[in-house]
Amino acid sequence: MGHREQLLAAARQLLEDKGYAHITARDLVAASGTNLASIGYHFGSKAGLLNAALGQLFEQWAEQLAEIALADPDASPIERAHRTWAAFLDHVDGRRALLVSFVEAMAQADRDPVLREQLAGTYRTVRARASGIVADALSAGPGDPRCTAVASWMMAVCDGLAMQWLLDPAAAPRGEDLLRGLADLRAISG
Numbered sequence: 001m002g003h004r005e006q007l008l009a010a011a012r013q014l015l016e017d018k019g020y021a022h023i024t025a026r027d028l029v030a031a032s033g034t035n036l037a038s039i040g041y042h043f044g045s046k047a048g049l050l051n052a053a054l055g056q057l058f059e060q061w062a063e064q065l066a067e068i069a070l071a072d073p074d075a076s077p078i079e080r081a082h083r084t085w086a087a088f089l090d091h092v093d094g095r096r097a098l099l100v101s102f103v104e105a106m107a108q109a110d111r112d113p114v115l116r117e118q119l120a121g122t123y124r125t126v127r128a129r130a131s132g133i134v135a136d137a138l139s140a141g142p143g144d145p146r147c148t149a150v151a152s153w154m155m156a157v158c159d160g161l162a163m164q165w166l167l168d169p170a171a172a173p174r175g176e177d178l179l180r181g182l183a184d185l186r187a188i189s190g
Helices: 003-017 025-032 036-043 046-069 077-091 093-109 113-138 145-167 175-189
Strands: none
Touching: 003 025, 003 036, 003 046, 003 093, 025 036, 025 046, 036 046, 046 077, 046 093, 046 113, 077 093, 077 113, 077 145, 077 175, 093 113, 093 145, 113 145
16 A cells, blocks of 8 residues: 555544544554655645545445445335435444544535535535436436436435434434335325
8 A cells, every 4th residue: 555545544544533623644644654745745735635535435435325225126216215314324323423524524615615625526426326326226317317306315314314413313313204204295295
């Protein structure tokens, strides 16, 4: 592994252990076995490194959720959504520091155009992947705007679940609650 990969691996671990706001460049150097100059050379700054690592972690998590959603090829789109929500909530306990890191990074994004673009890029990547999953489930063609809309909605639900869970895990909705709420909304809309 070269310095770039060592730094990314260290940043990923530190994001999960310490959170975005509490990682220093010295922490990254110590954990990676590299040097301060390597951070600047490969990522431009400590923030650039942390943002790259955060993007990788969220893309990896999204990929894990995608595998769960696709596990049963005969599942309906609603069943796939339910499985995704349930899996998200089943694994969120072990990802608290990562979610806090993401919230800390989001708070900085308005003041840091590079960070903002990196986070937006992560969202675009995850949305495109989720849109492809929806397209497969609906046997829709590539670029079908319905698939992007559904993917965006699913991402918004997961982001909202994360925020609610971070603030009050005991009161955060469960997968069954979301499924029931969706059914109730459809019934009300008539």
